[in-house]
Amino acid sequence: MAATEQTVEQVRAVTEQKYKYGFTTEIESDLAPKGLNEDIVRFISAKKGEPEWLLEWRLQAYRHWLTMEEPTWAMVDFPKIDYQDSHYYAAPKAAKDKPKSLDEVDPELLATYEKLGIPLKEQAILAGVEGAGDMPAVAVDAVFDSVSVATTFKKKLEEKGIIFCSISEAVREHPELVRKYMGSVVPYSDNYYATLNCAVFTDGSFVYIPKGVRCPMELSTYFRINASNTGQFERTLIIADEGSYVSYLEGCTAPMRDENQLHAAVVELVAMDDATIKYSTVQNWYPGDENGKGGIYNFVTKRGACRGKNSKISWTQVETGSAITWKYPSCILQGDNSVGEFYSVAITNNYQQADTGTKMIHIGKNTRSTIVAKGISAGKAQSTYRGLVRILPKAEGARNYTQCDSLLIGDKCGAHTVPYIESRNRTARVEHEATTAKISEDQLFYCRARGLSEEDAVGLIVNGFCREVLKELPMEFAVEAQKLVAISLEGSVG
Amino acid sequence: MLEIRNLHATVDGKEILKGINLTINPGEVHAIMGPNGSGKSTLSYVLSGRDGYEVTEGSVTFQGKDLLAMETEERAAEGVFLAFQYPVEIPGVSNTTFLKTALNAVRKHKGLPELDAMQFLKLIRAKAKALNMNDDMIKRAVNVGFSGGEKKRNDILQMAMLEPSFAILDETDSGLDIDALKLVADGVNSLRSPERSMLVITHYQRLLSYIVPDHVHVLAYGKIVRSGGKELALELEAKGYAEFGSPEAA
Amino acid sequence: MAAIATLKDLYETLSPGLPGAGAAGLDRLRADGYARFLADGIPTTKVEGWKYTNLRDLAGVSLAPAQSAANTDFDIPSVAPGKTHRLVFVDGVFNAALSAVGTLPPGVTLDSLRGLIESSPATAAEVLERFPAPKADTGLRVGPNPGRGQSGGLVGLNGAFLAEGAVLTVGEGVTLAQPVEIVFVATAADGAWHPRLLIDVAAGAEVTVAEHHVARGGGATFANIVGGVRVGEGAILRHAKFQEEDDAALHLASVTATVAASATYETFVLTTGGRLARTDVQVRLEGSGASTRVSGAYGVDGSRHADFTSLIDHVAANCTSREVVKGVIDGKGRAVFQGKIIVRPDAQKTDGHQLNRALLLSDTAEIDAKPELEIYADDVKCSHGATAGELDEEALFYLRARGIPADTARALLIAAFLDEVAEEIGDAHLRAYATARIQDRIGRLTGITVDTDVPVLGE
Secondary structure (H helix, E strand, O other): OOHHHHHHHHHHHHOOOOOOOOOOOOOOOOEEEEEOHHHHHHHHHHHOOOHHHHHHHHHHHHHHHHHOOOOOOOOOOOOOOOOOOEEEEEHHHHOOOOOOHHOOOOHHHHHHHHHOOOOOOOHHHHHHHHOOOOOOOOOEEEEEOOEEEEEOEEEEHHHOOOEEEHHHHHHOOOHOOOOOOOOOOOOOOOHHHHHHHHHHEEEEEEEEEEEOOOOOOOOEEEEEEOOOOOOEEEEEEEEEOOOOHHHHHEEEEEEOOOOOOOOOEEEEEEOOOOOOOEEEEEEEEOOOOOOOOOOEEEEEEEEEEEEEOOOEEEEEOOOOOOOOOEOOEEEEEOOOOEEEEEEEEEOOOOEEEEEEEEEEEEOOOOEEEEEEEEEEOOOEEEEEEEEEEEEOOOOOOOOOEEEEEEEEEOOOOOOEEEEEEEEEOOOOEEEEEEEEHHHHHHHHHHHHHOOOOOHHHHHHHHHHHHHHHHOOHHHHHHHHHHHHHHHHHHOOOO | EEEEEEEEEOHHHHHHHHEEEEEEOEEEEEEEEEEOOOOOHHHHHHHOOOOEEEEEEEEEOOEEEEEEHHHHHHHHHHOOOOOOOOOEEEEEEEHHHHHHHHHHHHHHHHOOOOOOOHHHHHHHHHEEEEEEEHHHHHHHHEEEOOHHHHHHHHHHHHHHHHOOOOOEEEEOOOOOOOHHHHHHHHHHOOOOOEEEEEEEEEEEOOOHHHHOOEEEEEEEEOOEEEOOHHHHHHHHHHOOOHHHHHOOOO | OOHHHHHHHHHHHHHHHHHOOOOOHHHHHHHHHHHHHHHHHHHOOOHHOOOOOHHHHHOOOOOEOOOOOOOOOOOOOOOOOOOOOOEEEEOOOOOOOOEEEOOOOOOOEHHHHHHHHOOOOOHHHHHHHHHHOOOOOOOOOOOOOOOOOOOHHHHHHHHHHOOOEEEEEOOOOOOOOEEEEEEEEEOOEEEEEEOOEEEEEEEEEEEEEEEEEEEEOOEEEEEEEEEEEEOOOEEEEEEEEEOOOOOOOEEEEEEEEEEEEOOOOEEEEEEEOOEEEEEEEEEEEOOOOOEEEEEEEEOOOOEEEEEEEEEEEEEOOOEEEEEEEEEEEOOOOOEEEEEEEEEOOOOOEEEEEEEEEEEOOOOOOOEEEEEEEEEEEOOOOOEEEEEEEEHHHHHHHHHHHHHOOOHHHHHHHHHHHHHHHHOOOOOOHHHHHHHHHHHHHHHHOOOOOOOOOOOOOOO
């Protein structure tokens, strides 16, 4: 007890915020006027030169949204959002006429991504790859405020028939695919934030992996909110055709700002027969300062459909940022023998609030799902696991295993577990376990007796606590994520 | 007593037993030895009628009856006993309730009167004492909280109670230290009789020093590849199973 | 439910005839109850706590008082026949002739609520107000509270027709050796009753209470029960409820208990009757070192519905709670388990564990479970586990390999599965009775009587 109290005290003394991505970039922006109405929806659609059907879809969503109420069931508390007090479109000026090559991209922007450690210069990477030997390349789609500014390695991927581009480009170049799949997993009427996204989404990434193709490199999107008073509403759509495989990484950062900014994204995944999609997220939006001022509202709808037999969708998320996280990456296990996985670490510190979890809907026979969720609360934060496992009558032989563990650091935070388990098949087996405890004094003492500082010891122990999840991350992300876990707890943890 | 003819069996569509022939006469103790994955445990499950083990060809005749046509519990009632490699824990079911239900089911099948509580109690105490098992072990839920050795002894106690005419001991020695092994082997030996046959399945010769077999067979990749007397076990101990080839060869 | 207008008529017709009508305290309690019912209504599935239990069946239920059969020659269940103090209610109405209260030690009172009201309405009102009521809002939740109000309307309904019930008080330091039994017997084809069951155990006292709800010819009756329990410092209350009504009956009950420092509240609920039965248990551990054991067993088949909902609220530090709820679902039966553990900011050193397991026996059975933890203190050890599935194939094979026929093996495993809950009961009489009732229910469920005539070793 004493050791923790001491540390909490020490830590309380540390006021410095360690959000290293908190810089802003001076870039001339093309901004839509503040506010939300049908004209803004039309404005966005026109800016992007969209076909009529897509505008209609947006308007349908917008009209439906007007009839909806903001959900209140999550364990998060925030002042009412004024949806009229935000810009729904912001684009770097230079990107107004989509750059043809990286050379045309605003150098300020490139510098921003460099600062973030996101490699956009293919040539340099390629050189580096050759030099480094076995270090795999990562293809990146960079989304800056509302638009995709650059997608790397497109040529190399095209050789395999893989489509990896911004969703705006996909609407122009592959309308049949977009029209067929967009909204097929998350319908426009799904929920308040997803519906809003349908009306005003600006850009995002699109991936199509053809039959039998194993994507040769990690695909990645990097999201960056830069402009102030701007909401970010991107969509991602990934289709893995029969027998294909893709691993997709998503990273996010935002500058430090006093006001809260809304991020309401939609991610849809579709896996056909024998296809696998691995989707990894390291979410490090600005969490607000130590007094809870500012930070991103991260209200995201992510859902994957295992449409084909033997298909698999695996979500891995490390959620360390955002003032509020409201996010439930889910799997609809339609195909027989399909597999859904959800591995999650959610770290909340200071005044952060996270209500996150998953839904596993077992429809097909012998469908399997695994849920491993680790929540860490520190400071005055509240962290909630909310999950649903639903076994439908036809899901013969379905299996679910769920493990939720919460770790509390300090006595001012909260950790909550709200699982819903619904089984309507006798042969299905569902197992759920959850534990809550504080960080172990014995482990802390042991580490310190071996010479570790208290902060390092906490970082180490928490990383150990999260190991099961972190090991699911692709190598490129794992190291970064481990550091992030330690940094997120710095300055507020004992 | 037991006649196995050209027995083929599959698990999950994969053929594990590929034509087993074996005759066991009353009073005989046969040992089946073989490398891991040779099909030893599959044979024991096929003989006791476990779901998921599908016989695709061949026959098994037990005391003149078609064993494969019987349900698991019928086989037990007819006198087939399987001592499990890994006896399962059954929380909430006490050993006494379990054994009394089982014994009376078997007795009923044989046309014998069921035992009442006192008769049963007297019998189980006598049998348990011989196996060095105390009242506490008998009272507890089936195998719950038992050590490896206690679980095996519990299985042998069940065998002593049910008095089968044919017992299969599946890797009974696995996980036992030498003292536990002796205790179990003594229990088994005390049950040897001219009317009772046994099939001892084991990976190592060790057990066979205590339960001395009349015949030893080598099972490799689904077939009995060699048979001999008890000296064969010693030979295997010295040479290993290498000469019996690889799965591809079989 | 009968339209609110009908209920209004009923309320206005019945009120003047209720015992103690005209006495200020009671009139106010009834008016408050009615107002609360009008405000909250019957909970719908939109209310979080009623997400899985739909009360639309109430629509066809008669809310008029039941018309009892004249014949009272039925057997009355007992955990220890002849050795208990018992109050018997026939179709919700206290029956003095069937009740049997022996000599109670000084400091102990056991009364029917009607009797208490008739002798002194003012005292009765005072007693009624002493007991905790279920709280719709824990006052803790982060974020806006989206109408998580639980059973307010039903409690209100109970209050509006407040007349019958039982009141047990055990004075400081008194140990009542014989169990107290409160028996509800349904004989009517339909009709409703709204009893209030109040148990007040003072500091250092100790008592065992068994509550029975059985049908003796009864049919589609509706019992809407509200319970209040106070366990004083260092006191011990063992409470078991056996809900074994007719398959057509509706049974809705909520019990709110407060447990003082170093006190123990044990509660067990067996749910085997009723087309829809719900017991909602709220336990507040209010003093340091308080502990509670909440356990439940249920068996549902046909198209019956059983709901076990609990909230264990750790208010004070150093408290322990343990909850085990298990059930068997056959036919088109549906079971609901909702269990929440709250650990408030000051409740350091909390030890809270919860286990829920459901066994599905048919292809049309359904279980909905929601085990929740809401924790605001760090030095705690809390866990929950939930499983759903069919019988263990390994165990089944083991039993069959020893000669036990498949049906018997299945019955044996089901019995073992539920008996584990009975093991949670501390009191030997209650435990033995619970085991017997479970066996009886399994016998009806599987058609096989499990031979539990197991010799007791060492005798």
